[in-house]
Amino acid sequence: MAKGVASREENYTQWYVDIVKKADLAEHSAVRGCMVIKPYGFGIWENMKAQLDHMFKETGHVNAYFPLFIPKSFLSREADHVEGFAKECAVVTHYRLKNGEDGEGIIVDPDAKLEEELIVRPTSETIIWNTYKDWIKSYRDLPLLINQWANVVRWEMRTRLFLRTAEFLWQEGHTAHSTEAEAIEEARKMQEVYATFAEEYMAMPVIRGTKTETERFAGALDTYTIEGLMQDGKALQAGTSHFLGQNFAKAFDVKFLTENNEEQYVWATSWGVSTRLVGALIMTHSDDDGLVLPPKLAPIKVVIVPIPKPNPEIDAAAQAMMDELKAAGISVQYDNDTKKRPGFKFAEHELRGVPVRIGIGMRDLANQQVEVARRDTKEKTSVALDGLTTYVQQLLEDIQNNLFNRALQFREDHTTYVDTFEEFEETLEKKGGFIYAHWDGTAETEEAIKKKTKATIRCIPLNNKQEEGQCIFTGKPSKQRVVFAKAY
CATH class of the missing domain: 3.30.930.10 (Bira Bifunctional Protein; Domain 2)
Incomplete structure (x- = not known):
């Protein structure tokens, strides 16, 4: 577990905040x-x-x-729209400040009131x-x-x-x-x-x-x-x-x-x-060691770390690697900070989710190879310098695919079909995830389930399978399952 990062299992909310800040x-x-x-x-x-x-x-x-x-009048022209956003709007009422008469600071100039208030856009349908x-x-x-x-x-x-x-x-x-x-x-x-x-x-x-x-x-x-x-x-x-x-x-x-x-x-x-x-x-x-990024969106795809510290020979080899990787369209960074030890650098780049780390020392240079570590599985491999770029290209693709497949497997493991409200509540409490259940199609039932369980209907899946059933809450007829979950 990364230093200063809470455990996902013990405190997911704090874990998320820690990742954002520490990374x-x-x-x-x-x-x-x-x-x-x-x-x-x-x-x-x-x-x-x-x-x-x-x-x-x-x-x-x-x-x-x-x-x-x-303009405030724009927002009021579409009734459903204004009702949906009214409680979230920031409103500009004045256009000027002035020094307070008591000399303690500035105040809103009461003579600078706008003829019509302006809404700071919550979305732009009306102005557009x-x-x-x-x-x-x-x-x-x-x-x-x-x-x-x-x-x-x-x-x-x-x-x-x-x-x-x-x-x-x-x-x-x-x-x-x-x-x-x-x-x-x-x-x-x-x-x-x-x-x-x-x-x-x-x-x-x-x-x-x-x-x-x-x-x-x-x-x-x-x-x-x-x-x-x-x-x-x-x-x-x-x-x-x-x-x-x-x-x-x-x-x-x-x-x-x-x-x-x-x-x-x-x-x-x-x-x-x-x-x-x-x-x-x-x-x-991401995991308890920090951020995990898919290579296609990572700001830095590869980091090169000298072991134990930079020297002219390692610097030259690192530069050659970087030139080749950049020519292949791979963003790369050389961490030649002399104030930090390799172990600290490894942990730092792991925390920031860099997909691939390359370690290079004098022994590696003598053997014309480097150590390549992948962030997603933590696996390390010795790779020959003359085939490094091709290897890294394939590795980045493998990491991208592995992250998707891992997330897909998690979703499949946390997708449940239920037929009763008791099963629904038990699944929400013990497992979470997506729950496919019958619903009678009414807003009243949707709101009642939300109020009782904090779960909402996330969506009615496209091309949804039609099947006869009974609403888990009211027992009324239903022709399809919808997807429920607790949500952000």
Whole structure:
């Protein structure tokens, strides 16, 4: 167990906080509920952002930027939307400060009150659809496929680094379409983009599904979700894509002329993922020795450590290795800090989740080989220098696949089918994980189960198997199982 890191088994919550801080990913800021993302943590987010941005552009989307502030009247135009976000909004009421008359400090100038309050964006549907009204006139302007990378504010009272903070970073896509079918196809497509990213880059298996009416995004007709399972048996919503119908188009009067010269409202989607993906990455793969990162998202894929310390011969060999690895597109660092011993360096890089560590000493140079250690299994192997790059390339691929398969096996081991409420409660208490159970389809039953057990319906899986059954809570008829879990 890494020094200063709590045990996952004994205190999962503290273990998570310790990993975030000890691996130098983030820390609490002077502003309550907000975080400072440190360079190493931001490096992970930058890799996520770069890959997602590439995937968005490959599917025809372009980036833009919209204001941080939203007039209060905009938010009130879509009733479900304002109800969903009203309790989380930060509001700007004044635009100027001045020195207090008592000379003790500054105060808000009462004469500088805004004519209309501004909302610090919790999400951008309203400001964007007000803009789209001027951009969309004809079917020739559609589809409009836009994404923005931004920060948002949702005033959370109970926060946790990366998972839930008052301000966080994210991307939000907002698209406009000429037909309902095209908008639904877009929402489903972006859900699959998120699922592909989660599984192929984060090495995190996810369930693809739709949210119940109670759990949908405020103002959406359908919300498509991907749900991951963390190592404490709780679910985490990793990304959502929303079919908004014509709700926002009608609220902001966004119409277009069809090819038949008929005026119609456009159809809309929105979709987003945030820095909570960094939290998901930590909780899916890490262990009591620290962070474990999938190579595709690791800021540093390989670290070279001189043993016992640097010297000109080892430095030259390390430089040659780095040149070759970098030429192969592998990020690598040489830890030539003379103030730290090799054992300390090993523990430090293990704590930070570097996928591959290479140790090199004078004896290794004489034998034209190095010691290669992988972070996921801790296995060590002697590898010839002349085949090192090829070996490391394959090893990084093996680590990526192993992390996914290990997480998939964990999910399978923690997936349970139950037919009674007694089984449901027992599974939640003793095992956790995803629970497939029948539900009668009512919001009342969904809320009653949540209130009694703290478990929520995570999703109705796509292409869900239809089977006759009885709701575990009411005994009423049910035609399919849904996925329950306690969640972040």
